[in-house]
Amino acid sequence: MWTYWLSWPVMIGVFGAIVYVIFRYRRRRDDEMPTQSHGNPAVEVILTIIPVLIVIAVAIPTVRSIFATQTYVEPTEDDVEVHVTGYQWWWKFEYPQYGITTANELVIPQGKRVVLKLNSADVVHAFWVPRLAGKVDLIPNQDNQLWFVADEPGVYPGQCAELCLGAHAYMRFNVIVEDEGGFEEWVAAFQEPQVVSASTDALVAQGRQLLATKGCIGCHTVDNYAEGMSFGQPIYPDLTNFGLRESVGANVLPATLENVAAWIADPQAVKPGNYMPTLWQADDPNREQEATAIAAYLLSLGADGGAVAQASAGGN
Amino acid sequence: MSAQPAAPAASEQPVPYRATKLPDVKLLMWVFLASDTMFFGSLIGTYLAYKDRSLVGPLPVDVFDIPLTTVSTFVLLMSSFLMVLSLHAIRQNDIPKFRLWTAGVAFFGSIFLGFQVYEFVHFVNAGLSIHQNLFGTTFFILTGTHGVHVTVGVIWLVALIMDSYLRPLGAKDSVYVEIAGLYWHFVDIVWIVIFTVVYLVEFV
Amino acid sequence: MASQTTLAPSAGKLLQRPTWTRGAMSWLTTVDHKRLGILYILSSFAFMGLAAIEAFIIRLQLLTPDMRVVNPDQFNQLFTMHGVTMVFLAIMPLGIGLANYFVPLQIGARDLAFPRLNAFGYWIYSFGGLMIYTSIFLGGAPDVGWVAYAPLTSLSHNPGLGVDFYMFGLFISGIGTTATAMNLIVTIVNMRAPGMTMMRLPVFTWMMMITSFMIIFAFPPLTIAFLEVILDRTFGTLFYVQEAGALPILWQHLFWIFGHPEVYIIILPAFGVISEIIPTFSRKPLFGYPVMILSGIMIAFMGFAVWTHHMFTTGLGPVVNTAFSITSFIIGIPTGVKIFNWVGTLWGGSIRFTVPILYALAFLVTFTLGGITGIMVAMPTFDAQAHDTYFVVAHFHYVMGGGALMAFFGAVYYWFPKMTGRLIDERLGKVAWFFTVLGFHVLFFPQHIAGLMGMPRRIQTYPAGIGLETVNMVSTIGSWIMGVGLILILINVIQGFRAPKNAGNDPWDGRTLEWSIPSPPPYYNFAVQPVVNSLDAHWASKYPETMHVTPPDPAEGRKYDAGGVHIPGQSWYPMVAALAITIGCYGLMYDNLVLAVISGLSFIACIFGWAFEGVGGHHLHFDTEEAA
């Protein structure tokens, strides 16, 4: 900001001078011969001192702001610690304090310091939520840190800012800032063990079955798939409590039943270039229906949806 | 414009005006060496950045044999000394001596290369290769690049000796020996840096 | 007019130096700095045309959200090729090409110090560039951005050949650039006309010398970085293999230790051009010549001390960020001094508004804006927001496109009459200037806003509804306006080639030695070795009273030519050696070791042929009366 205001006098000075010379010193006659001045030490010294002063004026607030925002901090009890890992093209968020692992949606409390430890599993990414903090790169074999305090509850869109090929443009995410209570609720909802072994809702039950048979669990995990048991391979986004999320595909679409089904049926159409395959033949007549079923199951995971499922599970 | 058949021999050409009075080739060599410094600087920088970061062995302390490398370093140092004698000889128009000393330089250089080959073979047998760990990668590429420089130097010196049989060389051509010497001394100095930074530092 | 002595060819028939004077063969074997300069200039404009096409497709894709002109992969290839081409194959060689042509003329020399090395530099640059472009037909262009951050380039993340083409192509063209830079340094240091002390050198020549020094120090780190990736990909070393514990950040250091000096390598020749154009058309000596030189040297020095300002977001910590932020600010001082002194030169002058000076004025305005945004992104806290957004894209297009490119357009208009003997139509030139400059600002100004609104760079699409539509559309429309300007420039220049040869020696009332000889210059450049005793030697000989000197007697130069002027012979070896290296790279890329070894051996054979080819060429003896 400071430079912004300082840049005005500089620009006005330079451009004003240029405009002035253009009009004042245009050549009128061809035999005109201006004074052959080779320079003027006094003027030259002044012209050197001006930028020196400007630089000093810019440097002081800059250094202050660097140390105010970029100093390394040791996370304390009071902070919320999150380990962020970048993947081509999605984000893993781990909360060591709460034992939570989730993807693509960072939920944080308002007013508390959030300390992120940033790392990458493959190539360089950059974590950037323009309205909350500056960006910091996620680099393999290197732990970076970013900390900030969010003052206002709300949804803050973020975006990977370092070229990571393929679906880089779609490597988005959301930061959801909850008020203190909302955050605790979310943590509780996430941690609460809810066994969804079957459901009265036929669609959800079918989806739960398909999740295993279709091969989704070759790449994804779901905690509490059966009692006390998590299921699947945690290579790609953790789908535990997926029903708590507001978006799908790293914030490419809002997580409605329709969109999630569309994602599962054909991820490449939603997000060109990503690594999730379509598990149906193109002409499979059941594709739509089965994808919707899985989507229904996934959305039922987590407090609200999950509770419904759990109630029905009890009757089983 | 009429072409005249009478042609002065190359060496009889008048020396054209030069602002610094230094031969162009000598300046070129200086500039090249300045650039080459950055070249080795970057490789040494890479080596240092990856020092102690290897995840598996063998590590430097497992394979280095300081006495052996000291001997080869000494050989290379001595070759620089012979290089000085060689330049002196050609300035004195003493072609036989020039051939002798230059051959000596090339010979010592080859001995150095022999040591390096021996060392490389030994390391590979000990399980270190460019694919093994970061130390292997950075070590072989750094010292290998230096070895290539030495090899080029040896070929250059041999070419100079051959040239002395093909054409009448003399003091007027000493600048060509001088630049070969500059190159040789530079490669020598680089080795001393590598020897210190890569080998000796491991044992202090 | 002059008599000629042919020099003894060397022994073997095979090693004969060719003697064609016209036709394709003469161009392939030429060692004449003017011909090589022309080849450089034409090649860089050809590459620039390709990069421009890529840029226009990029803009078309970004016209509205969710356009599907190209897919993400193609988009990545487009901006990578655009950046690589503009930086390595267009703008930088353009500066070198102009230097090739004009540095010897400005210092009163007959050629560069090493004509064959010069030819080699040109050929390897153009083969390297062409090689990168063949990748389009051989499985896809590189797609990792022009900065090619590790580990995007490692085999596991990028198995295609595109990255190999990038690495090999730039590796070998970098060798050529370095060789030419060394050549220029020796030439400028050693081949100045008698009496032309360093402080009497024309400013363009000075800037080229500084640039050349930057090149020889900046390119080796890049070459090593390329070598490391090439070895990783071809021979399985572990430099950037993260499983082995490698540090991808190392690449960024090596790249930017080169990369930041590179941007000054691009801009300093442009500064040189501006420092020629402004004094010429305001009929005044450059204001503060010594300060201009000193600030150039300062910029070059400081240029090596700011590289991590491209890495403010990589977590280097507040201390490093502070240090490099301050060094970056400091670079603004010498640059500012230059800007002020150019204005000082205009001040009190008698300015004739030709096309070249219009470009120089556009340069002043645009570059200052770009420099100020540069100072802004040099603040780490601001850069944490602006980094990798369109704000940075706008910054560097302002300094490179609006700075370097405008200056070079000015240079083309300025020196075209010297190179061809023909004058370019001024009226059309001014119209073209208007469209180009207007288009430029309509194109790139909105990108600042896009960046501040949060639009990252290198994305092939952006979501609708967050306010990015208007700025992008305006920007794309700007690219069309600029396109019109460029087409007009092209027409203008092509027409220029048809104009009558009536430019004369000195159409602009120039100040430096190149204006003292016929246009186009004869192959021996100067019939008499010029002798110099002041700055702006040609001006001083025309208006001695304004410089307070008595120009030296031209006849004095003749004694330096007493032994005749040596015109070096042509040679096949530079071109063939460059070709051998290029083919060898294909061999390595396709794991064809036979091809690689054969090429390697041919290269070595070329070196020997080169060394033992003999002097060749001929001597010119000018008749005394004629020359006087």
Ligand code: HEA
């Ligand atoms: C010709 C090329 C050129 C030039 C000359 C410059 C000049 C400068 N650049 Fe720029 N820059 C690039 C080309 C160039 N740059 C490119 C290509 C990139 C992006 C690479 C990539 O990521 O792809 C880049 C990126 C870049 C970054 C990284 C941004 C990011 O990725 O986040 C930074 C950060 O500090 C920066 C700073 C500067 C500064 C401080 C100058 C200074 O030299 C500017 C000095 C000039 C002035 C200040 C104006 C004139 C002065 C006055 C009128 C005097 C009064 C003013 C003051 C004293 C302030 N540049």
Ligand code: HEA
């Ligand atoms: C000198 C450098 C230079 C120049 C001049 C330009 C010129 C242009 N650039 Fe360039 N650009 C870069 C260097 C340059 N660019 C770099 C380094 C990048 C980063 C790449 C990366 O991210 O890795 C980039 C990235 C970049 C992007 C961002 C892509 C992304 O991040 O997604 C965009 C988007 O709008 C863009 C657009 C343009 C346009 C429309 C022009 C127009 O100005 C183009 C107009 C055309 C010309 C200027 C050529 C005209 C000349 C001729 C046709 C020959 C005429 C012949 C005679 C006169 C004889 N460029």
Ligand code: CUA
């Ligand atoms: Cu991850 Cu871009």
Ligand SMILES: [Cu+2]
């Ligand atoms: Cu920079």
